[in-house]
Amino acid sequence: MLSSKHFFLLPALLTLIAIILFPLLFTIRVSFSSWDVFQSGLDFIGGKNYGRVFEDERFWQSLGRLSLLSLISVSLQYTLGFALALSVWKQVRGGRFLRVIFLIPMMTTPVVMSVIWRTVFHESLGPANDILSMFGIGAVPWLSSATGAFISVLIVEVWQWTPFMFLLLLAGLVSLPREPYLAAAIDGASTWRTFWQVTFPLMAPITIGALIIRLIEASKIMDTVYVLTSGGPGTATETSSYYIYIRGLRDFQIGYSAALSLVYLVIMIVSLTVIAKLLLRILVGKVG
């Protein structure tokens, strides 16, 4: 039964309702309305908006593009982050300084960095092509070709978020027990074998956590795309969140963009749950 001690939960409960529950319920309600630039208010149009979502080819294409972008960028971030973490794990000269340097990209504002990267990739005035020309490589259409733009977005994402992966993996590495390494050393295991047989399996739980966190974040990519390519050329770099932004805030199709957001949310919850289960089976199952 309720007692006075339960009232202490009230502030947290109210905060939860205000911050999470109300916006979510309101979004669900809005998604069943035709709230638009010419129709304000919450009328009820049933599942029309959801019907539109399933016929919206551009949304599904953007989702496919986002999946590809997220998988590639998070894989690269993980690989590079792990390599960097390993490089400063053991005591190395200037290790502390390197740790700070590695974290700088993550601490900068994505929009500001995207503006700087856009300047770097500027095809006639930017330094990227200037540097390449010193090696006899011709001008690369960084932002004006579909492949170039996709790779550019990927580079910025990897540059910005590898430090996050580095931070998590380094925290995991420093907390590993010493005993398995002593045993491996006594058995005469090579560095390579020690990594695959000891470090990698022991890091599995933190790897799964880091990958899932980054996949969640990567799937929301919006500011980099907005500044760097505006989703172009054509729709080559248009991601789901950028598309929802266009429909919601540019076109002011509030009801429809709410439906898009919820469909997107459900897809993300389902797919990330499946990915987490798979990773558990592959990485932790292997240890077991």
Add this chain to the structure above:
Amino acid sequence: MKYKFTTSASALALITAAACPAYAEDYSRFGIEKDLPGTCSYAAIDAKDYSGRTLNIITHAIPVIGEPTALHAEQFAELTGAEVNVVHVPFGDLFQRIMIPFQSEQNAYDVMFYPSLWIGDFSRFLAPVPEAYVNSTGMSDVTPSFTGVATWNGQMIQYPMDGDRHYLKFRTDIFDNAEVQAKYLADTGNDLTVPATWEEYNQVAAYFNASDWDGDGELNYGSAEVAKRDDLMFSAFISRAAPYAKHPDVQGGFFFDLETMEPLINTPGFVRGLELFIEAQASFPPGGTNFGLGDEIFSFGGGQTLMSYSWDDAYIQANQEDSRIRSMVAAAPLPGASEVWNRTTGEWDTFETPNRAPYMTWGWSSAVSSMSQEQEMGFDFLCFFSNEANAEHDMQIGRFGVNPYRNSHFDVEYWKGQGWADKTAQTYVTTLSEMEQSQNRVFDLRVPGVSQFMSSMANGVAEAMAGQKTAQDALDDVAKEWSEIADRIGKDRLREAYANVVTLEDNEG
């Protein structure tokens, strides 16, 4: 009743203010050369007292329009004693920041600055401009085009403070160079003239592309255009398609058939315009297909490209004191078309003199909210913002984004006074003022949901430019989406709004 009271109070105030023996006081401390006579001159506004009252304004981020808003708000506060709050919002947020309070019936802002093409969305929330301001000295000098842009169903509801249009800009040091002309003739068999059609534009751009024609050791290019999908590229496309799709003898709609409200965006005229836009990409500077307006300004204004077309910014940048191409640029009407699609006959008509369809595009505007409790002060502020001295001052500063919109702004001597060469000033004024005389102008699609239509069109054009679809397929998809949007809005509501645009285009206003 309230409106009548406001109107008569405003009229009285304006008459009283205008009657003040005014111009003795020195207002140069406000950064203007001198106060100029007019209904809302510094002296007239100085005579008003709004102490203890507050005016809330929403405007664009600094500098474009945001900087002059902040400047004149500060001046207005000092002159009248009012408290003036200015909220600056980035462009991507501006629409929703104005629209959400409107839709939720909150009186958040008294005065708004926004792109004039949003009038179809905002019209029902705006206070009509009172007669006293419609008859003010500044307003009576506004050109018919921009008076028309501010008018909705026969009533002025926006307060003009900027005039925008697209026109051609080109390098005179190349086009007027006898050696270059001779070489061009020898190489191509054609005279080097300012392009009269978009086909000629593409040919000239291609000829001068990727060569160091200004001898500075760097490669130059043919054309800089706004081609980035969500960065006003829709305006560039309309400029290119207009002369092929806007037949001077066919009335009743450019974007839609006013009678049926069927989209015309995939008709052959628009398709031809898009095909030529796609072709022109070969003459863009590296990365030019991703150029937004800022890049276009920088590319042409910085001397990288031979030609460009868009708003005044690149022209003004090219003629600034520190510009290395100062006085080497001139203006001309947008290229036209020798063949124009006649949607009545369903055939291409041939024109001996190329058909021109000047595009009066975009432009900033301002308005007072109908929910405002300070409408009189709001209109006084807008009248002051655009008074004769302020307008003259603001036009000289490129980053302010205020361009000619009054008959008195088409004055060659004024622009020569800014240090412009004779030809630069002469062609600028002639080009702009001739657009006012044109009987075949194109205006923005100023209807409810304009952003949805333009966003859909920009996406289709971008897909074709990127080679993802053919021009016809891309525009067919745009037409399909436009029909769906029209169905959602309601064709009758759309038709009623679109009639305002057609009135302007068919010169019935």
